Amino acid sequence: MLRVLAQNADLVIFLFLTGLGYTAGTIAERRHYSSISRREAELLRLPVVTFKNPYPVEALRGGVMVMGSVVISIDYFKRLLAILRNLFGGRVTSYETLVDRARREAILRMKDAARRKGCDIVVNLRLETSAIGQSANNRKSVGCVEVLAYGTAIALRRP
């Protein structure tokens, strides 16, 4: 039995990594999502908008640029799904949660920075994204996505 396993080492390693990727990836993703929704509820009263300048100058007490960035890696199982998806075409659903988590986490970190600076609202929100470790479907590199959220945090004069 052991000998058969040793002869098919490549297959065994592949199945093991896929199983590990699925289990660990699912657990990590679930924990991340619960953390995201908890912190989103906490920061709900600090709005983020994409308007450039919604307030007259007199209303402002001050402004500062804030940013939040995060890098999230794919796991072995997600990559397998994406490789198969490359054959058939269509939505790469396995990466959807990845970028969704990255966007929300980056915005959360940015909002956190704004709150620490005592600001009331973040205007002119922009999102940048980049791939770290090109060609994620290649065995030799680990694919990650970076999302950077930045904007202008402003403190308003209280009436």
Added chain:
Amino acid sequence: MKFTPRPLSENVNVSKTHPLAELAWMLGGLALILMVFYLLVGQAVEVVAERLPADAERWLGRQALKNFTVVASPALDRRLQSLLATLPADSSLHRSDFQVWVADTDEINAVALPGECVVVFRGLLEAVASENELDMVLAHELGHFAHRDQLKGLGRGLVATFLTMALFGNDSSAASLVASFTLSFDARYSQRQEAAADAWGLDLLVARYGHAGGAVDFFERMSRREDAPRLAYLRASHPHPADRIRSLEKRIAARQYRLESVVPLDSTRLLAEPPRP
């Protein structure tokens, strides 16, 4: 305007499909496509193998022969000719001009290559103990030629390799999965070919010597040396030696072949003979 913060109740950016369900669909679809493609191309290869012109086959044989360091062996040539002489006059093999080569490797094996080439490995020559055994091996290889396996096997192997390479490139994790899938598929086909060549070779051996003595001796010695578990043979190109013995013995019993004593053979003498110019 008053700002009322509201949490988002649902996420439109993430699909609801379960990843395992998606995996099952895609793997199933891939398996189906591969199977259909492999069967179609496999059939096409067989059609081509039947009709391939002789010089194209000889060219393929020369390419395949480059993988071995070989010397020609007149003694084995004569042996093969005397086997061929016992074939019925209308046999298609009489039209071919076979050549036997000895490859300098310790591996115990012999292969039938396109272009009327039989390559016997030195390891095998050292392992055979009787003339009957050696003729059984040669007859087995002739069986491959009679069934034109030398081309079909090559073609199917190429298709399997091509498929995985084209789909996934040289080194990708999914490639190993698909490769083992097609390989096991291929192995089943190839094991059937080997069994058919065994049966064909047995009949020729009996035609040559008048009895089936020595037909299973070689495999019996191999199966004693072979300690690999049976499961490992699921993906092997040849059947387990014990299975080969069983089917050979079944055929010997069914055709009521006699078993008589074998002619001993000193294989060192075969190897020492000066090569054909």
